[in-house]
Amino acid sequence: MRNKIYAFIITVTLFLSMNGITKAAEKENLKVGTIQFSQLKEIPEEFLREKIPVKEGDVYSNKSLSEIYLALKRLNYISNVNVYPQQEGDTVNLVVEVDETANALEAAQRAETAQDLTKKTEFVVSKVDVKGLEKISKEEALKNVKVKEGDQFVPQEAIDGAQKIFQTGLFASVEPSVDREANNTVAITYIVEENPIVKDIEISGNTLFTEAQLEQALGIKEGEILNGNLLNPDNNGIVKLYNKGGYTTARIETINVSKEGDIKIGLTEGMVDSVVFKKVNSKRENERTTEYKAKLRTKPYIFERSQSVKPGEILEAKNVEATIRDLYRTGIFTSIEPVVSGSETDPNARSVEFLVEERPTTTINGSISYGTSVGLVGGLKLADTNFLGRGQEASINLEASNKGDKTFDISWFDPWIRNTERIQAGGSIYWRESVDDNAGPLDVEKVRKIGTRWTIGKGLNDKIYVRLSARYDHYKEILGSKQINDKYNLIALTPSLIYDSRDNSFAPTKGIYSTLTYEKGDLIKDKRKYDQFEADLRAYHHTFFKDKNVMAYRVVWGSTGSGTPDALRFSIGGAETLRGYEYGKFEGFNKFHATVENRTQINKTLQFVTFFDIGNAWQKSTVVGGRKINTPDRHGASKFADLKKGVGVGIRLNTPIGPLRFDYGWPLDPEEKGGQKTGGEFYFSFGQTF
Numbered sequence: 001m002r003n004k005i006y007a008f009i010i011t012v013t014l015f016l017s018m019n020g021i022t023k024a025a026e027k028e029n030l031k032v033g034t035i036q037f038s039q040l041k042e043i044p045e046e047f048l049r050e051k052i053p054v055k056e057g058d059v060y061s062n063k064s065l066s067e068i069y070l071a072l073k074r075l076n077y078i079s080n081v082n083v084y085p086q087q088e089g090d091t092v093n094l095v096v097e098v099d100e101t102a103n104a105l106e107a108a109q110r111a112e113t114a115q116d117l118t119k120k121t122e123f124v125v126s127k128v129d130v131k132g133l134e135k136i137s138k139e140e141a142l143k144n145v146k147v148k149e150g151d152q153f154v155p156q157e158a159i160d161g162a163q164k165i166f167q168t169g170l171f172a173s174v175e176p177s178v179d180r181e182a183n184n185t186v187a188i189t190y191i192v193e194e195n196p197i198v199k200d201i202e203i204s205g206n207t208l209f210t211e212a213q214l215e216q217a218l219g220i221k222e223g224e225i226l227n228g229n230l231l232n233p234d235n236n237g238i239v240k241l242y243n244k245g246g247y248t249t250a251r252i253e254t255i256n257v258s259k260e261g262d263i264k265i266g267l268t269e270g271m272v273d274s275v276v277f278k279k280v281n282s283k284r285e286n287e288r289t290t291e292y293k294a295k296l297r298t299k300p301y302i303f304e305r306s307q308s309v310k311p312g313e314i315l316e317a318k319n320v321e322a323t324i325r326d327l328y329r330t331g332i333f334t335s336i337e338p339v340v341s342g343s344e345t346d347p348n349a350r351s352v353e354f355l356v357e358e359r360p361t362t363t364i365n366g367s368i369s370y371g372t373s374v375g376l377v378g379g380l381k382l383a384d385t386n387f388l389g390r391g392q393e394a395s396i397n398l399e400a401s402n403k404g405d406k407t408f409d410i411s412w413f414d415p416w417i418r419n420t421e422r423i424q425a426g427g428s429i430y431w432r433e434s435v436d437d438n439a440g441p442l443d444v445e446k447v448r449k450i451g452t453r454w455t456i457g458k459g460l461n462d463k464i465y466v467r468l469s470a471r472y473d474h475y476k477e478i479l480g481s482k483q484i485n486d487k488y489n490l491i492a493l494t495p496s497l498i499y500d501s502r503d504n505s506f507a508p509t510k511g512i513y514s515t516l517t518y519e520k521g522d523l524i525k526d527k528r529k530y531d532q533f534e535a536d537l538r539a540y541h542h543t544f545f546k547d548k549n550v551m552a553y554r555v556v557w558g559s560t561g562s563g564t565p566d567a568l569r570f571s572i573g574g575a576e577t578l579r580g581y582e583y584g585k586f587e588g589f590n591k592f593h594a595t596v597e598n599r600t601q602i603n604k605t606l607q608f609v610t611f612f613d614i615g616n617a618w619q620k621s622t623v624v625g626g627r628k629i630n631t632p633d634r635h636g637a638s639k640f641a642d643l644k645k646g647v648g649v650g651i652r653l654n655t656p657i658g659p660l661r662f663d664y665g666w667p668l669d670p671e672e673k674g675g676q677k678t679g680g681e682f683y684f685s686f687g688q689t690f
Contacts (some may be wrong), residue, residue: 006098014499030060033091037154039098042105048098051075060092067640068096070465077107084141087358105237116155120360126185130165132192132238135225141165141192153178153186163189195217195226199261201583205253205348206267208314209241214286217241220263231255236266246317249340249350249360270315273349280335280357281413296360298332298387306330307615323354324463330415331506334359360656361386385506393426404435404446413455420461424467436584441481442628447567448476451490463501469494475567485627486565492521502540507688509550513538527561537690546599552597554690556615559590562632569630571616575683576690578613579665580646582681589616589630590637597689601653609654611689613665614645648680652688661685 037045049055052071054064065083082098101107130141145161146411147154149393162176172193179187189257198220203211217237226512230236242250247271247315256264256626277614279296306326308319324336344350362384383395392414411535413426431450439445451473459465471492477485495518502511514537518563523532536556543549556577558570570591574583576595593615600608618633618641636642648665666680 005047021267026259029090030087032056032058032060032064033093035096037096037098039100041100042103043100043338044100048133049071049107051072052096054094057648062093067330068094073098075108077101077104091176110660117159118154118156120152123180123184123186125149125151125153125188126181127187127189128161128192129187130192132194134194135197136170136194141168141170141557145190147188147653156508158188163187165192167192170225170229172228173393196257196259196261198222198224198263201263201265203265203267203270205240208245208247208269214238215242219263226257226261226263231257239267241681242269247313247314248317253347263401268348270350271348272313272315272352273306273343273346274307274308274311274351276351276353277356278339278353280355284596286458295440298356298386302332302389302391303327303354305416307353315352320352321615325503327356328504329462329500329502331358331504332359332361332391345635354534354605358386358477387412390418401438404433407431416459422465423463424457424459425455427454439480442607442623442626443477443480444477444485444566445480445482446478448478449567450474460589461498465498465500467494467496467498469496469686477564477565478670488526488528488565489524490517490565490568491524494519499542503632508540508552509542509547510540512540515528523565528569529564530561532558532560532564532568543598548601550599550601552595552599552688552690554595556591556593558592559630559637560632562589564589566630567618572617574681575661575663576686577661578615578644578646579611579683580613580667581665581671581678581683585618585671586615586644587630588619588637590619590631590634591615591639592640592643593618599688605654607649607654609652609663610648610661611650611665612619612645614643616641616643641672642669644671650683659687661687661689663689 005163020588028410031188032054033376035049035052035054037048052068054528058064061121065085068083069081072078077100078098081103082097086099087093113613125147126149128142128147130138132143138486142161142165144164145359146163146164147157151157158176158178162174165171166174172195174193175191177191179189181187199222200216200219201211203214206214209217217240219237220226233239233255236250236252239250242248247269251268251270252265253268254266254435255261277296278302279294281294285607291442306323308322308326309315310319313319321339321430324338327333327336335355337355339353339355341351341353343351364382364537378401379397379399381395381397381399383393383397385393387394392412394412397407397409397411399405407430409428409430409432410427411426411430413424415424417423417425429452433446433448435446435510436443437445437515445518451471453469453471454553455467455469459467471490471494473490473492474486474488475490479485496518499512499514502508502513507581509615515535517532517534517536519530519532523530534556535558536554536555538552540552543551560568560570569582569587569589571587572591572593573585577588577595593613595613597609602608618637620631620633622629622631645666645668647664648663650661653660653662661684663683663685664680665683667677670677
């Protein structure tokens with residue numbers, strides 16, 4: 001509006017300049033001549049003349065135009081104003097072009113009436129009285145009325161007084177009456193009808209609370225005068241009691257109060273009639289809806305087992321929240337919005353519709369990357385974390401580097417087998433060959449492994465799981481001198497305990513994830529025994545930036561037996577454990593590493609990350625008979641000796657093929673004690689670090 005006014009003033013000023021009026025007004029004493037209104041349809045011209053501050057015969061100036069414009073534009077029955085000046089000698093005639101709103105005359109009359117009611121009159125209030133009182137005192141009825149005896153009479157104040165009396169809730173009706181008396185005085189009388197004494201309260205439609213509980217929450221007592229404010233259907237004690245219990249769709253449908261004081265209240269608690277999960281297309285998908293795009297890829301039973309909202313039950317907010325939480329925890333969905341609606345035929349029925357956006361879970365990735373330790377790596381991976389819409393994880397992965405590393409594996413895992421009580425199962429088959437081109441003649445340069453691993457588990461509830469894995473591996477270790485260092489077959493069993501309260505397994509923002517794992521194995525036809533323990537704790541929470549910023553923490557401790565072959569030792573360093581150092585730089589029979597990450601969501605596509613990593617793996621190395629023997633350094637591990645630290649920054653890009661991770665880490669310590677610090681390391685991978 002302000003911009004339009006300025007534009008109008010500028011336009012008029014230019015118009016005046018073109019006609020020489022501005023210049024004349026500066027040198028001559030111009031007067032306002034005639035003021036004519038055009039385009040009027042309903043409002044009388046004389047009525048508008050009274051509304052403008054400029055009159056015929058006034059001294060003319062450019063300000064006269066803006067004053068007329070602003071005065072008329074303030075009126076709610078005028079939509080537009082244009083003022084055209086026309087000079088004739090020493091006078092300036094004004095033509096005011098006006099556009100009226102619909103029903104302008106009626107609106108103007110209402111405005112005038114309202115304005116007149118707020119003006120002080122010449123009358124003085126001689127008396128303020130209330131008629132119709134039986135059980136309520138006059139003082140209680142008038143306690144909030146501002147108009148008093150001896151005040152100058154203002155009609156609106158008398159009307160406001162009636163409203164104040166009615167707002168006490170004790171009266172069925174209140175009518176103000178004003179009588180003119182002698183000596184320019186008026187008497188104000190409020191004619192009231194009191195509410196009845198409450199005789200009986202009857203409540204129907206309730207199943208969750210007893211009638212006594214609802215009467216207590218309502219606050220209305222039998223034998224007392226009815227306070228109508230307590231019957232407010234949108235915000236009374238009954239509604240508050242239901243809302244407090246999480247029954248947010250309960251409402252009062254009917255209220256009937258008889259003159260005898262009988263109160264009847266009809267409730268609907270909100271029975272779930274139907275639950276529907278409906279697909280919402282993401283912005284990456286074509287806006288034109290097709291039958292395929294309107295159909296959810298995820299199978300109905302995935303929704304059903306996370307569905308706490310059940311038809312035939314009273315709708316509770318906690319069940320809606322639990323359904324959304326459990327669906328998010330699958331990691332399959334990026335958005336879930338509930339919509340609750342009523343029924344035209346059954347006032348107690350509630351339909352619940354969950355609008356769901358699925359995350360792209362199927363990826364075909366062909367990648368080329370470079371790392372200082374692994375060299376140039378090419379890979380092809382086909383993966384799906386919602387395989388065939390069943391919530392299963394499946395992948396085929398093939399990788400090779402110019403330094404000799406090779407990987408091929410096939411894996412599958414079902415976190416909840418259909419028609420079971422949270423039974424889990426999965427398996428993998430793999431062949432891997434890793435090469436350390438920095439290995440000396442006595443170091444293991446190449447490790448070949450082929451094997452398979454199978455897992456079965458059980459969810460004790462929605463947060464705690466137990467699993468048992470069995471694996472069989474064939475290993476071959478080759479030294480830098482090309483001699484065979486070790487060759488063995490391993491069979492091992494791994495029980496584990498898992499706690500998971502994360503809000504989303506794919507991109508957690510709050511909750512805890514922890515695992516305790518113990519692996520016990522035998523080397524077939526070999527005297528050596530193998531065992532390994534690992535504890536992994538992760539936690540997430542929002543900061544004061546709320547949804548835009550997340551802190552993530554991880555602490556890992558591991559220990560393995562002294563008979564563990566070299567290829568089964570722990571190794572840390574690289575993108576997943578200790579950034580700023582090469583992959584697997586530190587090896588040992590004990591390990592510790594911890595990470596603190598701050599993750600800031602810039603937009604839906606980009607996330608910025610800062611991190612601090614710390615850790616090491618401990619062992620002792622000696623040469624016996626021309627061979628390097630590695631043994632545990634338990635003392636160094638217990639003292640957390642020589643911990644390495646790294647800091648860095650990274651970004652996460654959310655793409656149609658999944659999130660891409662780019663990190664750069666700087667080492668804060670030399671790799672070898674007393675040595676020189678190396679430069680930073682760049683890492684490329686998929687998904688969050690943890």
